[in-house]
Amino acid sequence: MNLRDYERVKFDLAELLRALAVEAEKSAPGSQDHVRELFARLAEDRFNLVVVGRFSRGKTSLMNAMLGTERLPVGILPLTSVITTVAYGSPERAIVSYQEARRPPLEIALDALAEYVTQQRNPGNAKRIRTAEIRLNAELLRRGFHFIDTPGLGSPVWENTRTTEDFLPEADAFLLVTSYDSPLSAEELRIARMARSAAKRIFVALNKQDVVCEADRHEALRYVQDQLRVEAGMEEPHVLSISARDAMAACLAHDAGGLQASGLPELQAALVRFLVDEKRDEFLLRFCDRIEDAAGELLPATAASRLREQLYALSQRIADEQPAGARRSAIAESEAQPPGSARAPAPCEVCAHVGKQCFDYLCRFQYELLTDAAVRQRHAEQGGFCDLHTWQYWGLASPRGTCIAYSPLLERLSERLLETVPVSSQTDPDSRPPMTGRACMLCTVRARAEHHAIDAVVRRLQADPDRTIDTLSAICLSHHRLLLAAIADPALRRRVLSREAALLYRLAEDMRRYATKFDALHRGLASDEETRAAQSAIAVLAGQRNMRMSGMDEESL
Structure with a gap:
């Protein structure tokens, strides 16, 4: 199952919910609130990928490369203790939320983001910003990925590390970004241990492979894997060598070979496989159960039985990883565009x-x-x-x-x-001049x-x-x-x-x-x-x- 197939199953679930709503209105008027709650769960589903690592590791550059855009600000040091999320949206914009609940969110232009999330423009978070949400028009985000860009670990601003650690429970998975110039700091190892103790999957990207030779690259990869096994207790650490800079250049140049050499497609494929497989069991199959429970509460026995049959067929497709429409999806994706470029x-x-x-x-x-x-x-x-x-x-x-x-x-x-008046009543109307x-x-x-x-x-x-x-x-x-x-x-x-x-x-x-x-x-x-x-x-x-x-x-x- 890929991202497109996953979403197609969600569309099928929405159709079943609509059928439930129609039948429920007949037998249990006023039950729409319960059905609407299920629709809300379905609409809000997304893949929360928390990106962690010391500042200057290239976290933002890597996200830009994954999205095929240069819209996320890079090179701003240090960030304040504000979580920045990156989600799908058009038009592109940013929305900042305040720590005080009474203050409404503020929509700003992307170019103005530095006024709210940088230490230079917002020292000590004097503006009391809680989160900044960036909405970008990128295909990976459109498919349900939701990046959570945490403040850099170990930065001079101590609150950054604390803010990052406090936000970790929100993750479906972690992407730990370290780099070849000084791989795996103490703070990064601590995050890896925390993820393992919370039974969360963590992916490790060893960035900046473009600055080292092939031999040094293999040595650094072995070192990071050994450290994760020994210090973080990870049995099979998933470490991928990448160059965010080369990946971004290849995306902009539509260079498929350069993109593959950057290591980015392998990282994206690994993330998608894991997150979709996890969500398939955790969300989709559980959602089938929720609809079945609602049908049992709201529908007569006959109508509930019909809906259960449809739910069973859908759950079987989910388990078999062959959702309806998979062939159509393959046709539609036959001319795939570079990451993030589809608009x-x-x-x-x-x-x-x-x-x-x-x-x-x-x-x-x-x-x-x-x-x-x-x-x-x-x-x-x-x-x-x-x-x-x-x-x-x-x-x-x-x-x-x-x-x-x-x-x-x-x-x-x-x-x-007047010229077309027939001479006799027998004249064929179709023969009249135009x-x-x-x-x-x-x-x-x-x-x-x-x-x-x-x-x-x-x-x-x-x-x-x-x-x-x-x-x-x-x-x-x-x-x-x-x-x-x-x-x-x-x-x-x-x-x-x-x-x-x-x-x-x-x-x-x-x-x-x-x-x-x-x-x-x-x-x-x-x-x-x-x-x-x-x-x-x-x-x-x-x-x-x-x-x-x-x-x-x-x-x-």
């Missing part, structure tokens, strides 16, 4: 280009209709715009302008209607702009496929079909197709997350992407609003 794409760029061209044309043309009698006459002879573009014209023009511009058109259409002449002029502008935008995307894909696929907008399905038809290279076509599949799957996940948080009355937890998920999904399915032409042949797309 919600911009709306369809083809729709945007077409919309601008049509708007600019319509602005000019409505003025010409108002001021030029010859333009009005041509407009009348051509039969005017199609239905959709007629309404778009109405949205721009004044009533006076419409009266001046469209009266010749109505007069001409009146003449044509009331309009050529195609809508704005439809022609639209088609020309559409093909120009598609050609521009194809040229970018051919010149730099990796970067273009990474930065491609959320091409709507109608324009996606046109784009595929314009790509001659089968391999490139497959990559674009896979990327669109991943986009659709991502939108579906955001919609399910929003629905779960809405049902839990935790709408405040929803990111901007989740809040906009419904509208974004409709835009991908049907294009941007007002972009579909009333007379378009669907097969031509």
